[in-house]
Amino acid sequence: METGRNVDRLFKRKRWLLTLTYASVMGCTLGLVGYAFDRIVTNLSYRSVEKEIASLASNIHDNVEYKLATPGKIPADLYARIPELCPIYLNCQTQWQQQHRHTLVNIDRHYASFIDTWGKTRATLGIHPNVPKPSLSSLENSRWDHFHDRMGKGYQQLTLEIHTPDNQVWGYLQVGRDLTDIHEYLNNIHLFLTIGIIASEFIVVVVSWYLAGLAMRPLSQSYQQMQKFTADAAHELRTPLATLQVIIENGRAEYQHLAPELTSWLDQIERQNIRISSLVNDLLFLSSLDRPDNKPNLEPCCLTEIVLDLVEEFAIPATAKSIDICSDLDLDAQIWIDGNSEQLYRMGANLVDNAIKYTPAGGKVAISLTQNLNDISLQVKDNGIGISDANKVLIFNRFHRIESKSSPPQHSTGLGLAIVKSIVDVHGGQLTVWSQVDKGSIFTVKFISSLKIN
Known part of the structure; x- marks a missing residue:
């Protein structure tokens, strides 16, 4: 489980x-709306251009088709009727670039x-784009075309x-429009x-x-209330448990000679009282670690001495189970860190x-x-029953205990x-x-190695 700082994180x-x-959901929504709006504006702009070109083409077509009697030839009176119509052998575009006057287009x-x-090409109107001449097949198969010049x-x-008036194919009329202003308009839309x-x-x-802060506030408050309840409940239980222990000791001293069978009862009650007291102490200790303002008292701690004390303390219970307990230490090179000696000893003792x-x-x-050069490593190794992969992710959860058919039930609170x-x-480890x-x-x-806790 996380400590107070880790819970805050x-x-x-x-x-x-x-x-x-x-933000991702809203960003995707805004992006889709923006894309749809952009597509609509773009389509409407190009449709407007197509209508404009189609209207102009229809106007030119209606004004000249009945005059074109011979396929491929433009009659002289058509040039008089449409002064801006320029034969291909004349350079009219330079003149049109310099003179801005009202014309058919x-x-x-x-x-x-x-x-x-x-x-x-026989004649042109306006400034023709600088592109290669179209092939005859492209003229026969093309109606609308979008392209770029050089x-x-x-x-x-x-x-x-x-x-022609007698329904012969005279040729083809190409009418186009410069899209610079449309592209500028669409670019402005894109930028906007x-x-x-x-x-x-x-x-x-x-x-x-x-909004996320508002959503997380009830969870944070519930977690704090749960922590407070655990600490308060554990603290309130300490007094009656201590009183019960005194009663057990007094009962054993005063009434054991009157009723010897009370000994086993008092022993059972005392064992359960000790278990509950241990559970209460563990809960209080965890609650103190969970507090955001919790700061351990730092002092130079000799991990070498802590390990030696652990071996000495657990030698008797290990021997009682015929288990060999040993340590691998370099006694000439003691290892120190900045930490809380009581907490570090309890950590090792639990392992x-x-x-x-x-x-x-x-x-x-x-x-x-x-x-090593950058870190200190403490290992506790055993050749016991082991831990399954499913339990590896759960063993650090509170009140989780490993049950195995190959080992007898363990009287454990699941908090170690x-x-x-x-x-x-x-300790930042x-x-x-x-x-x-x-x-x-x-x-x-x-x-x-050089641990400093703020």
């Missing part, structure tokens, strides 16, 4: 996760070309077939949408962070106690302590490894476990 990560979820944006059935300028073009979406997404992130509990008779428990994990977290069923386990705690 957990709530912050969850708040960021909710914020990113809200807007020469700044539109153009028209008369092409005979052999694909040769300068990268975009055009939309319509090709119509022209007939991009800026709008980015600004909206920023607002969404801010609002999402606020060693678990190793002895879950190691069958004839087994071995080894404690090693090594120091949770306390170990909390102490390691408070890292706790890992390797284990295989029926082969044993290795618990490794790593601390930074």
Whole structure:
């Protein structure tokens, strides 16, 4: 389980996760709406251009078709009727670029070309784009065309077939439009949408962070209330449990000679009282570690001495189970860190106690302590029943106990490894476990050599 600091970080990560979820959903929604709006505006713009070109092409077609009596030839009176119509052998475009006057077409944006059935241009209107001449097959098969000239300028073009009065094919009429102003308009729309979406997404992130905080507030309050209830309940239980222990001792001293059978009853009551007292003490200890303002009293701690004390303390219970307990230490090079000696001793004691509990008779428990350039490693190794993969992710949860058919039931509160994990977290360390069923386990705690806790 997480300590107080880690729980705060957990709530912050969850708040960021909710914020990113809200922002992502809204960002995708805004993006889809912006994309749909952009597509609609683009389609409407190009449809408007197509209608404009079609209307101009129809106007030119209606004005000249009845005059074109011979296929591929433009009569002289048509040039008089349409002064801006320029034969292909004359350079009219330079003149039109210099003179802006009212013509049949807007020469700044539109153009028209008369092409005979052999694909040769006979006359033009307006400033024609600088593109290769179309092939005859493209004229016969094309109606609408979108292309760019050599300068990268975009055009939309319509090709119509022209007939003589006696219904012969005279040639083709191409009417097109420069799309520069349309592209500028669409680019402005794109820029507006991009800026709008980015600004909206920023607002969404801010609002999402606020809403995520509101959503997490009841969970945070519930967690704090649960912590407070656990601490208060454990604290209130200490007094009646201590009183019960006094009653047990007085009863054993005063009434044992009157009723010898009371001895076994009092022993059972005392064992259960000790278990409950141990559970209460563990809960109070965990509650103290969970407090956000919890700061362990730092002092230079000699881990070498702590390991030696652990071996000495657990030698008797290990011997009672015929378990060999040993340590791998370099007594000439003592290892020190900044930490809380009581908490570090309790961490080691819980690891060693678990190793002895879950190691069958004839087994071995080894404690090693090594120091590298950057870290200090404490290992507790046993050849006991091991831990399954399913239990590896659960063993550090509070009140979780491993049940195995190969070992007798253990009188455990299920808080030992949770306390170990909390102490390691408070000291900025890292706790890992390797284990295989029926082969044993290795618990490794790593601390930074120059540990400084704020």
